[in-house]
Amino acid sequence: MSNGTGLDPQQPIVVRNLTKKFGDFVAVDNVSFAVNAGEVFGWLGPNGAGKTTTIRMLLGLLHPTSGSTHVLGLNSATQTKAMHAIVGYMSQQFTLYNDLTAAENIRFYGMVYGLSNRDLRQRQAEIIQMAGLEGREKALTSTLSGGWKQRLALGCAIVHRPKVVFLDEPTAGVDPISRRDFWTLIYAMAKEGVTVLVTTHYMDEAELCQRIGFISQGRLVALDRPGRLKQTQMRGDVLELNVSNPDLAMRILKAAQQSGQLPLDEVALYGAQIHAVVPSAEAYKEVLRALLSTAGIEVRSLERIAPTLEDVFISAVNAPA
Amino acid sequence: MPKSLRRLAALIRKEVTQLLRDRRGLAYMLGLPLLQLFLYAYAVNTSVYHIPTAIVDQSRDRKSREFVQALVNSQYFNATLQLENGAEVMTAIDKGQVRAGVIIPPHFAADTDRGSATVLMMLDGSDSASVSSGYSAAALVAQSYASHLATEQVQRKGIRTSALAGASALPITTSTRVLYNPDMIDIWFLLPGLAGLILQTLAVQQAALIIVRERELGTIEQILITPTRPLELVLSKMIPLLALCLLTMGVVVGIGVFWFGVPFQGSFFLYFWLTLLFIASSLGLGLLFSNRARTQKQAQQQALLTMMFGLLLGGMIYPRSAMPAIPRFIGDLLPMTYFVRASRTIFTKGVGLRFVWTDMLALAIYTVVVVLLAARNFKKRLD
Structure with missing residues (x-):
């Protein structure tokens, strides 16, 4: 086992030179990273970047074209059975049985994972409490609302107290309060030493991760703590513009970007504000102001701001490979 | 081993709960065979009177x-x-x-x-x-x-x-x-074969749908990462359906005997075992389809094709002895063919094991082969 990537085999999740091809399409391209014990690791990237494919290879549901993944020291592709007994997984789709009750779903997965009756009773009570489902144990899962479903799915995924948990977009489509509750649960698990790999499209959630891996078109483009990423990954400065006519201003800036008139890395609308990424704030502040004023747009404010994770994300995704 | 049995018990319990909770599906599964029975018995009358x-x-x-x-x-x-x-x-x-x-x-x-x-x-x-x-x-x-x-x-x-x-x-x-059948009453001749067609249709169809349904819903992905073995999963799908199909067979034969007055000449005990083997092999065939199908629609089409082959080549209506080699060979691949022959032997002729053991043995081997194939083909992976 070569360790050329400098990854510590003791770490609970180790990915080495992982590549997955579907025909000519390279879904995951030579990706290497490792996750520390008890870490909440954010696995980020746009749709189709290879996030789920990576997780499925980690779980042994797909075989890598080359490279390897190890979870808790077990090779995902060859020691799948042993690995499955000690990891948990919540997939992108809701995968519990809608025609079973909440309690039946928990019991089912508990028994499948080989829990004793006594253990199962205890876990069932814990999970019902964790998911806030007291009094709804006998409700059909289909009748539960989004937040409850997600928490129940998490409960079923960790019924056997796994050491490593994979969560694939666990909070997609649930309300902000449910999302907040869900992250409280994730942190509670991490506190008990569980390693969590989680994917999300919500940048506020990404900020909550201890470390982040960015994947774009199958390639790992950034890997660090959120705070560090904002410092290191941003090529250029972010200017925030407050203008009288944001739609027109966007069109003008986009045109200037495309024609090469302005070296804008990125122009994006954030509500009523525009974020423009320029090589240097000092050099381009006045250029932008002049351009927009000429078009009759009133520039109310134009400030350099600290990049958000979303700016970093977009910058990383758009960076030339 | 106890862990495996416990998993199997959990899986079976889940299937039974789901089956019983789906009232509409259950009504369909019990109603369709009866509809077929009455349609064939009353409408498909090959004797023309007057x-x-x-x-x-x-x-x-x-x-x-x-x-x-x-x-x-x-x-x-x-x-x-x-x-x-x-x-x-x-x-x-x-x-x-x-x-x-x-x-x-x-x-x-x-x-x-x-x-x-x-x-x-x-x-x-x-x-x-x-x-x-x-x-x-x-x-x-x-x-x-x-x-x-x-x-x-x-x-x-x-x-x-x-x-x-x-x-x-x-x-x-x-x-x-x-x-x-001295009076040439059609239903006497039809029922032992018809029971085979009805039950094979039901068993293949339901089994074909049952795994691919979980694949479509995505629930299979969650099962795949548990310690569940493919054979456990296949058996858990098969056993509840086996019970349901046996019940249906009981109802079909019961109606045949008590409503249509078809005399049952042979041993009920022997007939039960024949039916059990026949249904198990049909379910196994359906599960094999279910593994290969990507969507419920594909599974449904395969089940329909099996029904058509069964109807035409299974020996229920058209005598197999008159068929050319290839259709007869296709018929040999259907559990129904063995059942229809043995069913008539027990039902109508009333003779014993001595005359049906070859067909029963064939069905037993058939069952083991298709169940193992289904388990083997059931990949614990998604690619």
Whole structure:
């Protein structure tokens, strides 16, 4: 086992030179990273970047074209059975049985994972409490609302107290309060030493991760703590513009970007504000102001701001490979 | 091992809960076989009764009149026209006035006394049901009439009946049908095979849908990352359906016996085991389809194809002995083929294990092979 990537085999999740091809399409391209014990690791990237494919290879549901993944020291592709007994997984789709009750779903997965009756009773009570489902144990899962479903799915995924948990977009489509509750649960698990790999499209959630891996078109483009990423990954400065006519201003800036008139890395609308990424704030502040004023747009404010994770994300995704 | 059994128990319990909770699906699974049974039993009647028939009686004696009366009494023929010769009968059939003609030649009485009477039967070949019904009915009447005559003749001469009864029987070709089903009641003949078609359709269809359904819902992905083994999963899908299909079989046979009055001649115990093997093999075949199908629609299509092959090649309606090698081979791949043969043997003939053990053994081997194949083909992976 070569360790050329400098990854510590003791770490609970180790990915080495992982590549997955579907025909000519390279879904995951030579990706290497490792996750520390008890870490909440954010696995980020746009749709189709290879996030789920990576997780499925980690779980042994797909075989890598080359490279390897190890979870808790077990090779995902060859020691799948042993690995499955000690990891948990919540997939992108809701995968519990809608025609079973909440309690039946928990019991089912508990028994499948080989829990004793006594253990199962205890876990069932814990999970019902964790998911806030007291009094709804006998409700059909289909009748539960989004937040409850997600928490129940998490409960079923960790019924056997796994050491490593994979969560694939666990909070997609649930309300902000449910999302907040869900992250409280994730942190509670991490506190008990569980390693969590989680994917999300919500940048506020990404900020909550201890470390982040960015994947774009199958390639790992950034890997660090959120705070560090904002410092290191941003090529250029972010200017925030407050203008009288944001739609027109966007069109003008986009045109200037495309024609090469302005070296804008990125122009994006954030509500009523525009974020423009320029090589240097000092050099381009006045250029932008002049351009927009000429078009009759009133520039109310134009400030350099600290990049958000979303700016970093977009910058990383758009960076030339 | 106990862990494996515990997983199996959990999986089976889950399947049963889901099956019982899906009232609509359950009603469909129990209702469809009954619908099929009644449709086939009542609508698909290959016997045609009261065929309008032209009579040409050139013999004009007591015996010829008796013969005509016997034809009418058989319920298969209505003597609607009295004509003079064969040409007139042809015209009447051409015009559609009648669909059959009976021509009794002169000297019919004398010929029957000699034991070699010939009656010409003309049948409308454009209506195959009338032809086959009319032909077999007339042949049967002719046989019973002739043997009746023979018996009468023997008694008049004062010779002991029993000694000559066999000899007096004309060169009669007795078919199985006549042996076990003297009145040729269609449902008697149909039911043992029909039960096979109905149950194979149900079992293959339900089994074909059951794994692919979880694949479509995405729930399979969650199961795949548990320690569940493929064989456990396959068995857990199979066992509840097996119970349900056995129940359905009980209802179908029960209706056949008590509603349609089909006599059950053989051993219930033996029939139960035959059915069990048959249903298990059909479910296994369905599960094999389910593994290969990507969508429920694909699985449904494969199930439909199996039903069509079963209907045409399984021996329920069309005799397999008349089939060319390739269709017969396709029939050999269906559990139904073995069941239909053995089912008739037990149900209608009432004979025992000695005559059906080969079919039962074939079904047992079939079951083991398809279940293992289904488990083997069931990949614990998604690619």
